Amino acid sequence: MIERLWSRVRGFLRSLTGQIFLLLTIGMSLAAMLALLIAEQSRSHDFQQWRMQRVVASAEDIGHRLQRDPKRVEAMLAAQQIMGAALAPEGIAVAEPDAELAKALRARFGPGSNPEASQVPAGFCFPRLRYDPSAGAAGVVNAPRPACWIVRFTDSTGARRSMALNLPRMERPPSMMTNPLYMLLIIIASAGLAIIVSRIVTQPLRRLEHAAESFSLSLDPEEIPENGPEEVRAALSTFNLMQRRARAGFAERTQLLAAISHDLQTPLTRLRLRLELVENEELRARLLQDHQAMQTLVKEGLDLAASTETQEEWSVIDIDSMLESMVEDAQDLGAPLRFAGGCGGTIRAKPNALSRCISNLVSNAIKYGGEAEIGCFRQGCRLVIHIRDKGPGIPSEQLDQMFEPFTRGASGQPGGRPGTGIGLTIARSLALTFDASVRLMNAEGGGLVALIEMKA
Structure with a gap:
């Protein structure tokens, strides 16, 4: 079961449809994941920009307040009465200044402000005993401490200001790239679209393949409708x-x-x-x-010449009745032909061409094998008529050569006796007129079998 499934999968992936499907699935999945990664990076960058703008806006607001009423604002900052702002604790150095944030502050306060800014651990700004959000807000339990920035600048009076600014810490949701279910959804969606596209793309090739197969089996197939791109x-x-x-x-x-x-x-x-x-x-x-x-x-x-140019109309034939009638006619003429069994049902063929094809093969079998038997069986969606003789057979490497015009086997073998060597050529040409094929094979236990295969 597993081997059969693996064989089918391997066969599909070797086909053009399978290769297009695989290429599109991998390509679209990687493209979707890359687009998702870029979107997350862009969202992270936008968040960082928004947070920097809020820090700059807070610093600018405190700066304007200090210009209007410096003593009162300094007292409020010292008492932490302004939400989101306080005086910077003593002894905290700006170890890793944020150049981009400093540039934005310089644009607000002027070139002589000489601003410095850096994010520091929240514990430096808010000692644990003095900051407990769960005590002053409902529904806030074990909330993370706010993000804290130390901002220093020189105001218009020449005074050096140092303050601690904080914003609520916003935890970003986990990345979708780490969610296997989301990745699986991308792959499934890509595979679904890929199989549809691959089938649409290869449909004209399948039509061409079927037309080529029909042309190999018939000299007069229908032309392919010329539509599509x-x-x-x-x-x-x-x-x-x-x-x-x-x-x-x-x-x-x-x-x-x-x-x-x-x-x-x-x-x-x-x-x-x-x-x-x-x-x-x-x-x-x-x-x-x-x-x-x-x-x-x-x-x-x-x-x-006549076998390749038959203009006979198609008909529905009771194959068992036809074979039994041909056997009876041959026996009436003294030919050693026996009916081996039928397969039931009807087929669509050209009656005269089929009868001449069978007669040619039967005559060949009796001539070179001494006697013959005829019958039919079904094999999937195909119907097979078999004519078997009792002769010595033909070497396997020469079986296909027997259908070439004027080809005969070696002396003492079927086809090696006097004859023109075009009997099998005529039989195959007649079979092509009703979309059938003729082939030879050596039978188990001796003898040669001629098979006429056609659509059931």
């Missing part, structure tokens, strides 16, 4: 043009073969009449035998 339409148009040119080439070759074979009939007939006049009986018999071989070759050439 401009590049896709151009590719589909080029493929349709290739199909038309290939069909035109097949038709031209077939017409040429048919014309040659037909034109040879007349001189062959005259040649036979003249051969009958040869007085030497032995010589006449050999010449007539050669003449008969030539006539057979011409006839099968015409059959080959």
Whole structure:
């Protein structure tokens, strides 16, 4: 179960759809995480700027108050009667001055203010015994101490002022980058979008793949509708043009073969009449035998031409009835053919082309195997007709070569006896006209099996 699932996943990732899916998922996930990180950094920077502005505003407010009533404000600062501000404790040095904050204070107080500012631990500004927010506010328990800044500057009177400013400490929420659930949500969303995009992108390629497969199984497939983006339409148009040119080439070759074979009939007939006049009986018999071989070759050439240009209409066929009828007809003529069993149901095919294809394979099996049996079975969504003979078989490396025109096996093997060598070529050409395929295989226990595979 696990191996099968892993095999399917590996097969998917090797496909173009899988590779686009993987690339988009990783890319979009990383892009989302990077955007989230940048947003958090920007939010942190904005928070720092806001906090600095509040410190500057507090310092400016206290500075203006000191200018108006310095004694009273100093007393209030000493008694910590101004919320958020107090006199700076003695002996606290600005060890790490905040240059950016000092620049903002200089802009408010003037270039001669010589400001200094730095954030210090809250304990320096508010001793534990003198600052307890839970005692003066409802709902505040174990609240963190405010953030504290020491600010020093020279006011317009030349007096050096030193104060401690505080703001409520605001804890930032935890980063989403550390939340695995949020990261998982990003990956799932990216994967969902990636699978949709990858299927949309590869859909034209799948159409092209199916069209190429149909063209490999049939000489006259339907053209692909040319729709979609401009590049896709151009590719589909080029493929349709290739199909038309290939069909035109097949038709031209077939017409040429048919014309040659037909034109040879007349001189062959005259040649036979003249051969009958040869007085030497032995010589006449050999010449007539050669003449008969030539006539057979011409006839099968015409059959080959006709097999690739059939214009027969499609029909629904009861395959079992058809096979049983062909077996009965062959047995009536004394042919050693046996029906091995049916598969039930109907198929859509071209009746005459299918009948000629089967007859060709049956004749070949009886000729080279002595006897044959025929039957059919279903394999998934395919229907397979099998014709088996009792001959010695063919070496595995030569099976595909047997479908080449004028190819015969070695002497003593099926196909190695006298013949033209285009019987299997005709059978395969006929099968292509109804979107089927023909192949050979050696049977277990001896003999050769010819298989016609088509859509059920």
